[in-house]
Amino acid sequence: MTTSLVTNACPDIVLIGPTGAGKSTQGRLLAQHFEVPQIAMDRLGGPYYTACGLSGALWDQIEGERGFFAAYQHWWPCYPSIVEGLLADYPHGIIDLGAAHTHYEDEHLFRRVQAALAPYENVVLLLPSPDLDRSVHILRERSIQEQGWGWQFDEYDWLEHWVKDHCNFDLATLIVYTEGKTPDQTRDEILSCVNRR
Numbered sequence: 001m002t003t004s005l006v007t008n009a010c011p012d013i014v015l016i017g018p019t020g021a022g023k024s025t026q027g028r029l030l031a032q033h034f035e036v037p038q039i040a041m042d043r044l045g046g047p048y049y050t051a052c053g054l055s056g057a058l059w060d061q062i063e064g065e066r067g068f069f070a071a072y073q074h075w076w077p078c079y080p081s082i083v084e085g086l087l088a089d090y091p092h093g094i095i096d097l098g099a100a101h102t103h104y105e106d107e108h109l110f111r112r113v114q115a116a117l118a119p120y121e122n123v124v125l126l127l128p129s130p131d132l133d134r135s136v137h138i139l140r141e142r143s144i145q146e147q148g149w150g151w152q153f154d155e156y157d158w159l160e161h162w163v164k165d166h167c168n169f170d171l172a173t174l175i176v177y178t179e180g181k182t183p184d185q186t187r188d189e190i191l192s193c194v195n196r197r
Helices: 023-034 046-051 056-066 068-089 107-117 132-147 158-164 166-171 183-196
Strands: 013-016 038-040 094-096 123-127 174-177
Touching: 013 023, 023 038, 023 094, 023 123, 023 183, 046 068, 056 068, 068 107, 107 166, 123 166, 123 183, 132 158, 174 183
Parallel strands: 013 094, 013 123, 038 094, 123 174
Antiparallel strands: none
């Protein structure tokens, strides 16, 4: 795979957080600010999924036979390899990871991702609010409006877990809250925090 080359003064910034938190938007804005490519898991992750033997057809098969959560559970053990692969090939610049890649029920899987992100000084967790219940509420409404569902399935609430469990908080070196701010204001806050560090 082709490794991205970042040769200007762009700091390494990794964006993490639940779905709808603004990772893709901030990744785009920060990449534009530094005039570097955006390293987005959503755009570049395909080959790493394929290398793990994962495909849309396999997901559909498992979901059809055993349900959505069973398909998700089948994917979960592969996510650390996907994160490790992306960071090995694209180690520098503005990196935004998908929500699923930083939340684990299995501590061993989580420790692998924690080790992969350990070299990064700027791991920015995006959340709407320091009030976690409010964050869940905002993200649920946003997901229903934009994606057509609220990430509750088979008695498992992804948004509750993504927002409230320890994983993202343990991975983050910075937390930026977005409620009441424009995307540009959030970008500027990230830049200010990174500069202070």
